[in-house]
Amino acid sequence: MTSELTSRIDTCRPLAVTRVCGLARDLTAALLLAATALTVSACGDKTSTATSPTSTSTTTTTTVATPTTTEVFSGRVDVGGSAFYSFNVVENGTVNVTLAAVGGANVPSTVWLGLGIGTPTGEDCSAATTVNTAAGSAVQLTGTYAPGVYCVRVWDIGNLVAVAAFNVTIAHP
Amino acid sequence: MTTRLPLIVFAAALAAACGNGSSTATSPTTATIPAITTVTFADTLDVGGSRFYSFSNNTAGSVTAFLASVTASGNPLPLAIPLELGIGVPAGTGCATTMTQVVTPGLVTELTDSLAAGVFCLRVADAGALKAPVTFAVRFSHP
Numbered sequence: 001m002t003s004e005l006t007s008r009i010d011t012c013r014p015l016a017v018t019r020v021c022g023l024a025r026d027l028t029a030a031l032l033l034a035a036t037a038l039t040v041s042a043c044g045d046k047t048s049t050a051t052s053p054t055s056t057s058t059t060t061t062t063t064v065a066t067p068t069t070t071e072v073f074s075g076r077v078d079v080g081g082s083a084f085y086s087f088n089v090v091e092n093g094t095v096n097v098t099l100a101a102v103g104g105a106n107v108p109s110t111v112w113l114g115l116g117i118g119t120p121t122g123e124d125c126s127a128a129t130t131v132n133t134a135a136g137s138a139v140q141l142t143g144t145y146a147p148g149v150y151c152v153r154v155w156d157i158g159n160l161v162a163v164a165a166f167n168v169t170i171a172h173p
Numbered sequence: 174m175t176t177r178l179p180l181i182v183f184a185a186a187l188a189a190a191c192g193n194g195s196s197t198a199t200s201p202t203t204a205t206i207p208a209i210t211t212v213t214f215a216d217t218l219d220v221g222g223s224r225f226y227s228f229s230n231n232t233a234g235s236v237t238a239f240l241a242s243v244t245a246s247g248n249p250l251p252l253a254i255p256l257e258l259g260i261g262v263p264a265g266t267g268c269a270t271t272m273t274q275v276v277t278p279g280l281v282t283e284l285t286d287s288l289a290a291g292v293f294c295l296r297v298a299d300a301g302a303l304k305a306p307v308t309f310a311v312r313f314s315h316p
Contacts, residue, residue: 075266086227086263120227120263120292123216149263149292 065093093173
């Protein structure tokens with residue numbers, strides 16, 4: 001029967017076997033379409049596989065340490081000049097800077113100077129946070145700093161007529 | 174036959190177009206080479222004095238330095254006076270060196286150190302040979 005049908009399909013003649021031939025043609029078409037569908041469905045990109053969404057929640061807590069070390073920066077500022085002092089912060093924490101005293105011949109103790117915290121760069125200190133202030137007992141500059149090397153810079157903002165001596169306290173972790 | 178031919182061609186085309194993800198061409202990987210910064214540190218040096226220059230290493234790597242020249246102030250003729258070169262960390266009003274070397278001026282690497290990322294300094298000091306102030310130039314490279 002199969003060989004007969006195959007024979008008829010192969011020889012598909014238009015007269016007596018017209019209906020069988022049409023049926024075979026339809027069957028062939030259906031088989032090809034099924035094969036095509038299988039090919040298309042099998043034709044997949046490995047990366048297109050759906051994956052379950054992953055929900056990750058990470059909470060980072062950074063501890064801010066209080067100052068444990070106090071350094072005293074005693075220096076002199078020329079007219080129009082500056083001076084700086086480098087220090088090492090060993091853990092993330094608070095740095096407090098205080099211009100404690102200013103003096104010298106022809107330098108009033110109330111004179112305002114520039115005060116800044118920054119990073120040693122070249123032959124100077126590149127101050128990122130600054131304030132103009134007179135000497136006092138209250139902290140004039142404060143901030144939270146990651147571990148690393150920083151510097152305090154003191155400079156004349158245009159008020160000096162003579163060399164000024166100063167004391168700055170730097171409290172840091 | 175006329176019905177089957179287009180379907181066969183279509184199926185063959187689909188099969189040919191059916192790609193495997195693993196056969197996709199991938200872009201070549203480019204190695205990242207840390208940028209190197211070269212600095213010329215030039216200044217004057219008093220008898221018994223020192224100067225330092227702070228720099229930041231963006232990544233860990235080697236720092237190389239050489240004393241390019243020493244001249245008397247106001248005189249461009251080179252002097253063969255040795256000076257002390259050092260590498261360290263800025264501390265207080267100076268540079269706390271962890272490595273030092275007494276070198277004479279020359280255009281070859283005279284000091285090399287491997288450093289982590291962070292802030293460091295290069296120090297130039299009188300090694301005891303100065304009789305008068307000089308002008309120096311140091312060339313150094315760091316990551």
